Amino acid sequence: MDLFVSVLGSLFDPSHFLFLIAGTLLGLTVGILPGLGGTTALAILLPFVSSFDPTHALALMVGVLAPTTTSDTFPAVLIGIPGTAGSQATVLDGYPMAKQGMASRALSAAFLSSLVGGVWGAIVLTFAIVFAKPIILAVGFGEQFLLIILALVMVGALTGANVVKGIAACGLGLLIGAVGLAQITADPRLTFNTLYLVEGVPLVVVGMGLFAIPEIVALLQSRTSIAGDMALKNQWFQGMRDVVRNWFLVFRCASIGVIVGALPGLGGTVVDWIAYSHMRQTTTRDPDNIGKGDIRGVIAPESANNAKEGGALIPTILFGIPGSGNKVLLLGGFILVGIEPGIEMVTTNLDLTYVIIWSLALANIVGAGLCLFLARPMARITTVPYYILAPVLVSLVFFASYQVNRDWYNFAGLIVFGLLGVLMKTYGWSRPALLIGFFLSSKIELLSYQTSAVYGFSFLWRTGSIILIVITAATLWFLVRQKIGSEEQTEDPGQQRNQMMLTAGFLLLPLAMTVGVYGLDPRASFYPLALSFVLAVLLLWVVFSQYLTRRATIAGAPLPSSLLVRDVFTQEGRLGDQIREFLNLLIFLGMIIVLGFPIAMVAFIVGFISLRSPRHTLLYLGLGLGLLAITWVLADLLTLQYPAGLISAYIDMPWWLSGH
Amino acid sequence: MRVLKLAAACAAFLAAGATAMDTAHAEADFSGQTITIVVPFGEGGGTTRVFGYFVPFLEKYLPGNPLVQMLNIPGGGSIKGANQFHNNQLPDGTYVLATSTSTVVNQAVRNPLVEYDLSAYQPIALIGSETHWFTSSKVTAEPYDFRSIVERPLVLYALNSPSSADLFHVWVFDKLGIEGAKPIPGLSSAAGYQAFLRGEIQVSSHGSANYQRQVVPGLENGEFTDLMSFGLVQLDGTVNRTPYSPDTPTFPEQYERIHGQPLAGDDLTTYLAINAIWNRASKALFLPTDTPADVVDAWRDAFRNIIQDPEFLATSEDALGPSELIVGEEAGEVVASAAVLSDVVVGQLNDVLASNNLTFRIE
Secondary structure (H helix, E strand, C coil): CHHHHHHHHHHCCHHHHHHHHHHHHHHHHHHCCCCCCHHHHHHHHHHHHCCCCHHHHHHHHHHHHCCHHHHCHHHHHHCCCCCCHHHHHHHHHHHHHHHCCCHHHHHHHHHHHHHHHHHHHHHHHHHHHHHHHHHHHHCCHHHHHHHHHHHHHHHHHHCCCCHHHHHHHHHHHHHHHCCEEECCCCEEECCCCCHHHHHCCCHHHHHHHHHHHHHHHHHHHHCCECCCCCCCCCCHHHHHHHHHHCHHHHHHHHHHHHHHHHCCCCCHHHHHHHHHHHHHHHCCCCHHHCCCCCCHHHHHHHHHHHHHHHHHHHHHHHHCCCCCHHHHHHHHHHHHCCCCCCHHHHCCCHHHHHHHHHHHHHHHHHHHHHHHHHHHHHHHHHHCEHHHHHHHHHHHHHHHHHHHHCCCCHHHHHHHHHHHHHHHHHCCCCHHHHHHHHHHHHHHHHHHHHHHHHCCCHHHHCHHHHHHHHHHHHHHHHHHHCCCCCCCCCCCHHHHHHHHHHHHHHCHHHHHHHHHHCCCCHHHHHHHHHHHHHHHHHHHHHHHHHHHHHHHHHHCCCCCCCCCCCCCCCCCCCHHHHHHHHHHHHHHHHHHHHHEHHHHHHHHHHHHHHHHCCCCHHHHHHHHHHHHHHHHHHHHHHCCCCCECHHHHCCCCCHHHHCC | CHHHHHHHHHHHHHHHHHHHHHHHHCCCCCCCCEEEEEECCCCCCHHHHHHHHHHHHHHHHCCCCCEEEEEECCCHHHHHHHHHHHHCCCCCCCEEEEEEHHHHHHHHCCCCCCCCCHHHCEEEEEECCCEEEEEECCCCCCCCCCHHHHHCCCEEEEECCCCCCCHHHHHHHHHCCCCCEEEEECCCHHHHHHHHHCCCCCEEEEEHHHHHHHHHHHHHCCCEEEEEECCEECCCCCEECCCCCCCCCEHHHHHHHHHCCCCCHHHHHHHHHHHHHHHHCCEEEEECCCCCHHHHHHHHHHHHHHCCCHHHHHHHHHHHCCCCEEECHHHHHHHHHHHCCCHHHHHHHHHHHHHCCCCCCCC
């Protein structure tokens, strides 16, 4: 009881509260731009942390981190750009809703579930943190390995219309994820001796390439606005009612968020996908609408991704081991202000721990609450005409991908995965399956090796393993039971031929990998070789199914209906139109190479708008110069140097433009 | 009148002399300039933290009180940022490189992606560290007892990658004769420590800061058992125990206990090289190759002044952990021995890699 009073006292102590709010506001402001967020804001803050009073510094840091997974919902829903890994699944249903004029409903539902999820996370944490240590220590290599397998099985719900095609997409992701250094032997695999591929393409860049680029291309092609000719519906209250009606889903997904965030191995990165798949598998009412703008597809990931932040605090506080990327910075901040993570945090310093946990919850409430009120005005973005919005979006996506780790090779990664995204979207390949495979690949390989080195097969008899195997089996049962509706396919033989060529083209990847790793030590080559073989078989199966369907189409015979062969020709739009618009991105890339990023951005925006709408002089000049000013301020705040263009070799430029 | 003139002349002479001395001593002047410290790691890393601590002191002690900013260029285990520094060297003292053990190790193991050459730069200062090994009290409760580790059939430990600084663990365990030692690959130091807490690996290691923070409490409550530290090599070549942990024997002591003879010959040569990489040059600051001598001196003087600053003396232990600073010429020798490994050292490392059935080689 004393504890309760003292925690409440410090929580609502006016200065603590003020610093918390200040931090939250800073985090929100920075986080509205895709690619930036609490992590960036914390990085800005960290040098000054030691000059504050420790309790104020703590409030400020927690406040800054809290709204990261809240504010990134704006770009995810409104413009289809997942600025952080935590908002990738939100795009799946959130963006289609924006396209249907229901942006305000999607946003208000997202923020309310974020808020509730965050508070539920704090409640769970309050009790769990006291006895979490033995549970977390029970999760060894074997349990972590099974957790990854469980995540893979769960994501089986996202395979799309044809199961084999979906599994093959996941296989593609796994194989692409195997590019880089084999960690066990340090042998390079298909790196072509480049540092960029040794490191691997960052997950956020892959996500933006696969999801944001195809949407931008589609927007360019539509020549309207995001909401098109759909009237903007004001369904702000409707969104909140949706959350209340789906309270049990919120509760389940938030719990998943806390658990996945706290456990080692999987990490919080894919928690939104797990929550999304869980929703998909357990939905019996009206499942066909999911993925096409269903509010439940927004609620599930958003309830989980805020709750996971709380979960990720557990290992940070208990062991001094960061539970997620931004916790690395938070841990640095803790140490700067004199907080020593360790078991004392749940014994003698329990009050401090509770202050941290509840500050996080409080900041969540404030952050999500503010966003809730911003939802309606922000929804208007979806009515901005394409010729203004598209060039800004292109600039934002490029900026965000650069900012991930400040590597301008990410532009290449973005273009390659963007093209892949366009191809996959048009020809009905599951992009989530590829993304998840990509993320989990290195973990599967390493954990299987680590598990066998420490346990052999004996890990299967540990309590945690048995629990996980049971859950995995249950998930499989749900998966098999899940009904997959039949979807419309293209019947144009020309399009069908193109689709078959793409499937056959995918075969080049396992082929290249096989050639690339052949002759390496088995510890480096076994995993990619085995994967390549399985993937090749799957792809051949898809080609074969496509061949059967095409023959039936031409002959006018009934199409194959068996689950494993049917629906192989789903299609969205025509590839040629998409590729034409895709060229805009290549033009922008070319401009960056010549002019450097900030100047290219201004030139692209001014050029694009003035070509299509010459009368808006003030608008495009204002937009261009405004964004230039923002990049300049960011450069100063973050000590950020932008990719320099070729012209910087001839013209003297300020340091943040010149690249050296 | 004459007296006054003489006095004035004297004063003028003295003033001129004083200015002349000043300029001779520190011609470099950074007033109004911005100094960029290239940090080839992310914002949250230890290297950013360490040099971030120095930033206000540098602004105070560098001539002209310039603005000092840190430019984080993470990637490729610091290869990306260090390469960028190498290819954009501005030899006017406004562009410096911060490094850590991984930067040194990438060059030492001759990674083909490395373009930089630390041994060619002008070192300003090295900030040393210490490496500690410890085990669980379930493995042995007797402090510093390597015998029972040697006798175990299987001793698992974390190895991030055989091309990283963890490679030296393989050498250390090999030279101590621990035949049951087996590396578990792909574990970062944080993941490795967590696996150690779970009891999945038996021996773990930490640098001095984390040792004091995370391990010492465990030693005090009997959960962990201390094994050894790597040792602090002095400028004259002697190896000292760590002042904050005076009972912990060093690697050379443990080597002698196990083998009955002191560390000598090729083993000693290799030990000194690894020690330079791991401990003595654990963090370092460099100026570009062609930096003029007066600029180099200005930087080194700034560091000599910083380590006597009362605020530094009061706060550095908390901020940096216990660490030893080497400023100036001596630092150059340490860096050279760390970044460019002799054939003897390369041979030893490749031998232990081979005998541990690892395929990575220093070529």
